[in-house]
Amino acid sequence: MASFLSELPSISTILSAYASLSAAIMLFRTMLSDMVPSQIREYIFSKFSQSLSYYFSPNFTFIVDQNWQAVSNYTYRAVETYLPTIIGTSADSLLIGSFSSLVPHNPDLRIPVGCKITDEFQGMKLEWSLHKETKSSSSHWDNGFWYSYRLKCKKSDQQKVMATYLPHIYSIAQTILSKRENLHIHTYNKGMGGWKSAVFKHPATFATLAMDPESKSEIIKDLETFVQRKEFFQRVGRSWKRGYLLHGPPGTGKSSLVAAIANKLRYNIYDLQLQSVRSDAELRSILTSTTNRSILLVEDIDCSTKASRDRTMIRDEQEEDGEDESDQSPSSSDPGITLSGLLNFTDGLWSSFGDERLIIFTTNHKEKLDAALLRPGRIDRDVFMGYCTFAVFKQLANTYLQIDNHHLFDTIKNLLKEVSVTPAEVAQQLMRSDELQGILESFIEFLKGKVGNKIEEEN
Template sequence: MNSTRARNMMAMVQKQSGNIGASLATILFVWAILKDHFPSILNNYIKKHFHKLVRFVSPYIDITFHEQGETFSQNEAFSAIKSYLSTKASSWASSFKADFIKQSKSLILSVDDHEEVIDEFHGVKVWWVLENKQKHSKTQEKMYFKLSFLRRHREFIAGSYIDHVINEGKALALKNRQKRMYTNTPCIDWNNWKIKWNCVYFDHPATFDTLAMESKKKEEIMNDLKKFSEAKEYYAKIGKAWKRGYLLYGPPGTGKSTMIAAMANFLNYDVYDLELTIVKNNRELRSLLNYTSSKSLIVMEDIDCSLNLTGQRQSKSDSESKSNEVTLSGLLNFIDGLCSASGAERIVVFTTNHVDKLDPALIRRGRMDKHIEMSYCCFEAFKVLAKNYLDIDSHELFAEIDSLLAETNMTPADVAENIIPKSREEEDNIADSCLKNLIKALKEVKPVKGEEEERV
């Protein structure tokens, strides 16, 4: 048993120590055989100082890239390295992790734990290994990549090679990007970013083409989003954080959530669905912001219902005494305070059914830069729905529907519900049947002339 252990340790030392390794391995081999005859204190002393000697004379250097950064947030370098090594794993590794990317309809291979991947750049060879360690038995495993290379290549690796890996990895990640939707959870261990946000793949089919809205308004929003996504140098020039606020307001059923999905698909951004009611205080709110990534939409739906944000801001003493609450002041700092500048290329989206109930300070320009009214269904929006649901561009009943929509407040959600076939009999003449259902519903909603005069 001692001989087997010694051979394994000798092989490890030979790999790390080059020409000097043979001599050190011989010493280690002898020590492994005889160590059972030494007192435990002496064994520990020899082991401790032998490892120091190996590190001192070894021609190799190791650099580690942890999954979590120094502030316990996700390390972008780790993600970039993971993407970069996915292109190398198939050539060198014998064990992989595979993930299916729906948009690209292909498998993405990544390095498995403890599996070594060899890379070569401008004639310099390096070794990558994905490792994990547990700081305490009750905590989750923390992953890190270990990069090993010859000491004489230190400047080249620390400069050109690592820059190459990070840039290539980010480009690959963007190419194979699969959008995700994150939701915050009540958190116990706030030192672990993974349990602050739960995530699933974001696969909502909504686009601006299928969004029930006037084409001119959609074009205006798309132009604004495109301009924002390409404005990195502009924001740096004017000295502002690269972020933008959107306020979507209107009655229920007017497509606010669908608009958010269309925005995410248009920009290819992740979505962070922030539920304010389970955030304990302003400190946790700031912490959640720190764990969001670039290229993301941070969404707070029904902001008027989430918190009591309709009154005046509390004084400092009042807010400090209520340390278990998210205050209006805390939310304002979240949007455009110093902590909001910790990331880049992020859009904050508020939705509300009652914009008049919100504190003006919350939705002023500069915080919510663009206000978008999500209104009742107009005829142009109806034609989009007719194309989506019935695959028709025109029909003899369209003129009557146009007239009724001009005099009736019906949401796009209600219009869509009325043009969905309700039975198999309707499928024989689907367009006629569904449009007649809609006309009937519009006539029931539309008040007769006498009722209108009485209400006035």
């Protein structure tokens, strides 16, 4: 023991060595400060700190950003859907709310920024947290903020998280999203540069939709086939999307059909007004910020943009109206959407930006649309929404009056053969009172008035 202690350096030797080392470190720092730019120094120190943290920390962190490679990150959405299902005593704060004015029995739960939630899965202890960062330049999806979820786990569990835990989250989220109670309708806000959403509570369903029964059945079958054919679309090399064109006179139920489709499939709606889009590049940016399992709705496309028509048609219309084509062209600072840009997002390379999507166009004047927009592959299903037939009237009578037959139906049937009346007009007449006989008699008088007007116009 004495020999061991005798071999130890003296205190003065230790202090001398420490002083020499300190002087060397100070000299190195001075040289580094004088010779290496600050940006490079910061980079070196950050890498050095990360290396120390990696080797000495037992934890690993997964970062799930809100967007991924310029599109909405499905993993982020899956985590956002999954976490409220595991909220328990481990959460230190929660956001709660309701979309209904009624007292909610089960308010919606959301994760606030900074909240930490622990989860246990197959023996692993996992910790989630939501982070919010300010970005120097905002984009159409974040309005200046960037959100991300952080998942902390043990380094030894990293591969297991990738192999089993994340697939578990995807599966749970898919089940929840397919049965979600609240749908949303999003509209693009040009001034704010992003989608703004509201709860979608439209009551229309296929059961209440006033439409030709045969056409309705065909659409339902088409939709059910579409959502079940993911493998088919992958096998044939096509994007998992479907294009619809709804056309017909105003008031024939085009918007109600869109609502019925959304309610049946449980798809959110992105309502895009093309006149609010300034260029093809902005259109691409807008579309990539939409989510899977959604409907992109472009209403009144014949009015929304002249890109939906060819130049010959535009020139003929302008000549009839006495307009100069140069007066109608968009300014160089706001060029608008071109026909090629519109076509590229319907079936070009940019149409493959997501899965399980419906693109629905509506118009009152199909004849005004360019033929290139209507070809197969861009419009997969052409749906004509016509005037009210007797079969459609019977559906409306069943919905509004809760009757399947009445002795006045034969008179109504004959009158509907002579005049054109929209389902919206019929619905308005059937809502006028609660007295059945009076409603039907009033409706007959309404139809007779239309017959009289038709005869006067013909004469």
